[in-house]
Amino acid sequence: MQDIVWPIDECRVCGHDDWLDVVSFGSTPLAGNLLGDEDDAGGETLFPLDVVVCRRCWLMTLRHVIEPDVLFGHYRYVASDAGSIIQHMRKLVDLCVERIGLTDGDLVVEFGSNTGAHLELFRQAGPRVVGVDPARNLAGVANDRGVETIPAGFTAEVGQEIATRYGLARLVYGRQCFAHIPDIHEVLNGVSALLAPDGLFFVEVPYLVELLKNNQFDTIFHEHFSYFSLGSLCTLFESHGLRVVDVHTADVHGGSIVVFAAPAAADHEVRPAVAEMLAEERSQGIAEERTYREFADRTERVRAQIRELVRGVVADGKTVAGYGAPTKGSALLAACGLGHQEIRFCSDTTVLKQGRILPGSRIPIWSPEQAAGHVPDYYLLLAWNYAPEIIDNEKEFLENGGRFIVPIPEPRVISAESTL
Structure with a gap:
């Protein structure tokens, strides 16, 4: 099984290997791997589910990585159509249109775009849209609804391919998927290849502070490789020439943050919310064992x-x-x-x-x-x-x-x- 699951050697954010063991759930089946009547319960593969935290940048992560194709090749998570989620997605569209002045014809690219529901809302606001998602079944659903979606992981090569075909993007983002990606540096290489010099990049991730404070242990499963604080995201983005310029909280998925970053040389104001949240993380003991x-x-x-x-x-x-x-x-x-x-x-x-x-x-x-x-x-x-x-x-x-x-x-x- 070593070809599909392996232990991590170093922190995917900062590269260090000084780990604190947090909690172990033993070996369990993949939580998202739904079965059919024909499947043999005794034949389910079990994978280790152990949680550690990096003592250097305070990224919380799983000790082991599972080959992404095993996890996401035929994914059954479909973006929720709950009223609260639709309202949240519309707010994000309005926020992005206001924040960077998106206009008709601007390009918006979402990685981990699922069935294209959020990109459809962006398209209704005027921009051109392209989705990228490794789940072939969900990419097919998105394409059927008219949201052009590339069935692949988001990499530097894919980012360059989109830039060559459609031009640079004013907005690149990923909602509730960044934690699912083991090689986040390759994703950021894709962002660098695709993002316009005056563009914005954002990720929406479940917030580590809320997870810890509210005992959200059920959000720890094999598909979620990483558990981010704002501080760990700042460290990560800075290593790719991106500066965090704004952050918003979102009352979705148990409490999330939406973190905006821009090329370091871009003329984007850093909002006070960034320093305020970093200070709050320190007061919450995010960097204390x-x-x-x-x-x-x-x-x-x-x-x-x-x-x-x-x-x-x-x-x-x-x-x-x-x-x-x-x-x-x-x-x-x-x-x-x-x-x-x-x-x-x-x-x-x-x-x-x-x-x-x-x-x-x-x-x-x-x-x-x-x-x-x-x-x-x-x-x-x-x-x-x-x-x-x-x-x-x-x-x-x-x-x-x-x-x-x-x-x-x-x-x-x-x-x-x-x-x-």
Whole structure:
């Protein structure tokens, strides 16, 4: 298996090799590798899931890298169509149009563009758009909707190819995908080949500070190689001649940051938010070992609490199902040792997931229509990052006596009488 999984020798941001061990989840199947009825549970490959942090730049990362083609060759994560996500994507379009004055004909390029939903919003605002995504099935969906998408990883060669064919880009970005890429320096080489001298580059990533503070251990899975702070991104971008000029927080995926960078020689004002967030990271102990040890201790405690709560409910004769089947949900179930003995099914709106089976736990994924005929006593809210929206939409379930178990940051039960 050495040809598809290997330990990292040095930090992918700063190149050093002084590691602090944070937490180990043992060996688990790939959380995003949904199975079919024909797949043999005993045949699932298990991969190590160990977390370390670099004592030099404080990048948190997985100890092992899995060959990206194994992870993403036929990816089933589809960008959410939840109202909050669509609203967030529209805000980002407006922000970019205002920030760099995007006009009709300007080129916008997104790597990790998924089905092209966000680029479609940019196109509606006037710019030309091109997507890049290594998942051939999702790139096909994007091309079918008219968003030209290259089915490949984003590299210097791909960046140069786009620049030659379409010209330099005023905006290059990646949303919720940068953490999935082991060779982030090659991505930044692609940015350098493609970005116009007055252009902007941004990434949206889950925020390490929120992960640590809110016990978001379920966002740690094999597809997420890196867990970034603003400080580690500043170090990374500076090594490629890019200067961080702005940062925004985003209430998506459990708390994310949108980090804007520009060529160092470009005339872009550095907004006060950059220094303010770096100062806040220092005050939160992002560069202190105790912060990571305390996170590991809380992770062990919360895993046990979730497991005991769910098993206690089942022991009382109640039924439990999963609400949503996100990759983080599969990771949470594996981390807590829960499976089809406790969780009857998971209900998910993503058609690509319906009829599949969660890896490891062997829990079937049903459509909401199928789930409506088998309403459980409790839903374990695996898509907890959409909790307010979901609970508001499921008032009838609660009013009929149903309960939600919200697992993160600590497990709690929501009824018609309680609130988040």
